[in-house]
Amino acid sequence: MGNDIDEVVRGAGRPRDPRIEQALLAAVRDLLTEGGYAAVTVAAVADRAGTTKAALYRRWPALPHLIHEAAFPGELAQDLVLGADLATDLTGVVRGTRDTLCSPIGAAALPGLLAEVGAWPDLHAAMMRRFGGVFAALEDRLQKAVRDGDAHSEARADDVLRLAIGAVLAGLLLTPGELDDAWVDRISATLTRSLRP
Amino acid sequence: MGNDIDEVVRGAGRPRDPRIEQALLAAVRDLLTEGGYAAVTVAAVADRAGTTKAALYRRWPALPHLIHEAAFPGELAQDLVLGADLATDLTGVVRGTRDTLCSPIGAAALPGLLAEVGAWPDLHAAMMRRFGGVFAALEDRLQKAVRDGDAHSEARADDVLRLAIGAVLAGLLLTPGELDDAWVDRISATLTRSLRP
C-alpha cells in the first residue's frame, strides 16, 4: 500500500512510445545543424522524426521547450570539476560555458530560444535551472577562496557567473568566431584579477 | 555643382512624405510598449502609423531593420562623458549600456532583434556600429589609464566592453529586474578591479 496514486498515474492508458521522444530530440538537433533555427518547424521536426505534430504537442507545450531540451540536455555543470587553484577553476567555468553555448547546435538554438523566453515563463525557469549546479559549485569555491585569501570578501558568485555567461553571450551574439581559447584565457584572467583581495 | 547625385535621386517623381517615416518609427515604439515584440507585425505597424506596408518596405528592407532603428536610434555614446577617474568612467559606461538596453522599448526589442541578426548580415553590422563610439572612447580612456598607472598594460577595451555589454545582456535575458543601481555599482567595481595593474 502507499503509492496508490503513483500506480494509477503510471498505469493509465497506453504508455508513450519512448522512441518518439528520442526521435524528436534528434530531429531537432539535425535540423538545427542543417538549417539553423528557422528550419526547426513543428511540421519539419515531426516529419523528420517519423511521427506527427500531435505526438510532439503531447510531450512539450510548444516548440521552444523541445528545442531547449534538444540543444541543452542535462545539467551544464556535468563535467565541471573545481578544485585546482582559483585561476584554473575560473578558466574551467568560462571554457565550459563557452563550449556549451557555442557548440554548433547551441549556437544555432540560443538566439531564437532567448527571444522566446519572454513569451514562456516556464521556459525561462527551465533555462535558469540549467545553471543551478554551476552556481552552487562556484559559490562553494568562492567561499573557500575567500577563506584562503585568494578572493576579496565581497565577491559574489552570481555576479561572476553572470559576467562569464554574459561574456560568452555577447561574444556569440555580436562577434561570433572570436571566442577561441585565447579569448577564454583572457576573460578568465580578467575575472581572476577582479576577485583579488 | 556638388550634389548632382542627390538632386537626381531627390528630383525624380513624387517625394516621400517625411511624416510617414516618423509615424512608422513611433508606431513600432508604441506596439513594443503595449504588446511586446510579438505585437510588432508589419500590418500592425502600418495600420497604427496610418499608412501601408508598401510605404514601410520602401524605407526599410525588412521589419527588423525598422525595429532596430525605432528602439535604438542614434549613437549609444551620445551622452557618454569620460574624463573623471577610471572607476567613475567605467560606472558611466555600465550605466549607459544598461539604461539603453533595459529601457522598456529596448528590453522589448532586443531579444527578438538578436534572434534576427543571424538572418540579416546588414542588421548585424548596423547593430555593431551603434557601439563604435563607445568603443573608441573607451579605448582612448584605457590607454590613458595605462599611462597613468591605473590599469595594467594588457587591458583591452574590446574585452572590457564585451564584459559590460555581456553583463547587461545576461541580466536582461536571464534575470531581468535585478539590474538596479547597486548592480551597476558592483559590476563597475568588478571591472575596475580587473584592470588594476
Place this chain on the structure above:
Amino acid sequence: MGNDIDEVVRGAGRPRDPRIEQALLAAVRDLLTEGGYAAVTVAAVADRAGTTKAALYRRWPALPHLIHEAAFPGELAQDLVLGADLATDLTGVVRGTRDTLCSPIGAAALPGLLAEVGAWPDLHAAMMRRFGGVFAALEDRLQKAVRDGDAHSEARADDVLRLAIGAVLAGLLLTPGELDDAWVDRISATLTRSLRP
C-alpha cells in the same frame, strides 16, 4: 443441440456490459438534440456515455452506424395500420414518414446520415431495410385498391413510397417548418388523386 455456435460465441471471455450499448445510444440522442450532427463526435459520445471509444467500435463499425441506430431504431412500419379507405391509409403513410424523419432527433441526424451513405454500403442497406415493412404493406394495400377499383392498374407502390419519402425529404432539407398537418393532408390528397383510375 441447436445453439452450439451461440454458446461458443457467447461463452468466450468477459461478456459485454449491456448498459454500455444503451448508454451510447442515449448519448447520441442527447448530443443530436443539444448540438446537432456536428456535436456527435466519437469522443463526445463515449464521454457522455461514460465509456470509451474502444467500447463503441466494438459494437458498431463506425459512428454513422451508431447514429443511424440511435436516431431510427426499429422498423418504421411499427405503428402503421392500413385497412381504412385508401385516402386515410395514404395519409397514415405520409404522416408516419413525416413524424419519423422530422422528429427533433431524426431531423438532426438525417442530413448527415444521408451524406455518409455513399461511403458505407452496409449503412445504405440498413437504412433501406427500415422501409421494407412499409413497402410490403403499401404494396398489399395498393393491390387491394386496384382490385376494388380505387386505383388504376399501373400504380406502383415503390413510386408512391418514393414520392412520399421524397416529399418529406425535400421539405425537411429545403423548407423545414412547413411540414405541418395541413401539408400532410395536401400531399396525401395529391397522392390519392394520382392513383385514381
Place this chain on the structure above:
Amino acid sequence: MGNDIDEVVRGAGRPRDPRIEQALLAAVRDLLTEGGYAAVTVAAVADRAGTTKAALYRRWPALPHLIHEAAFPGELAQDLVLGADLATDLTGVVRGTRDTLCSPIGAAALPGLLAEVGAWPDLHAAMMRRFGGVFAALEDRLQKAVRDGDAHSEARADDVLRLAIGAVLAGLLLTPGELDDAWVDRISATLTRSLRP
C-alpha cells in the same frame, strides 16, 4: 455623377484575379468527378487550382459555398421551356430536375451539400434561390392549366415542385441508378394525374 460609392468600392486595392475564381470552380468540379465529395478539400482545391487557401477564403466564406457554386451554377430554370400541354411541361420539369441533380457532378456534391446546409443559413438561402425561376414558371403554367380546365383549382405549384424535387432526391439518395427516362415518364404521369380536376 452619383455612383461615387461604386467607384470607391471598385477602385480600392489590387483587383482580384478573375482567373483564380474560375480555376477554383473548375478544380472543385474536377475533384468531385474524380474522387467524390470527400476529395474536395480546401487544400486540394487550392492546389489543383494553382493557388492558395487564403485566395479561396477571400472569395467564399467556406468550402460548401464554393462547392455549391461549382456544382450548380446559374439558374436551374435556364433551359426550361413551358408551353406545350401540361403533361409534356411536367415531364420537362421532372427531367430537368433529374438532369441537374443527377449529373455526375451534382450527384457527387448534393449529399454533402445538403448535410452542410444546416450549418450555413446563407448556403441554404442560396440553394433555395436556384429554384426560384422554376417555381415562378410552374406557378404561371399551373394557373393557366386551371383556367383551361386541365388542373383542379386547389393545385399548388410549391407542392408539385416539392414532389418533383423530392422524388429526384429520394431516388438519388436512396436508390441511385433507377432514375432513367422511364422513371421520369412514370413520375411525370403520376404528377399529371394528381392535378386532374
Place this chain on the structure above:
DNA sequence: CACTAATCGAGACGGTACGTCGCGTCTTGTG
C-alpha cells in the same frame, strides 16, 4: 483454483483537414 479469453478504462498513435496569421511582393487607381 488456476487458466483463458474477451471486455473495460484510459490514453497514445499516425494521419489528415481545418481556418488563421504573418511575410514580403504585386497590381491597381489616384495624386
Place this chain on the structure above:
DNA sequence: CACAAGACGCGACGTACCGTCTCGATTAGTG
C-alpha cells in the same frame, strides 16, 4: 515617383477528429 488599398503565393501555426493500438485491470466461464 509616392501613396492607399488590398490581393497574391508561401508557409507555419495550433486544434480537432478519425479509427487503431497498447497497456493494466476486471470479469466471466472452462479445465
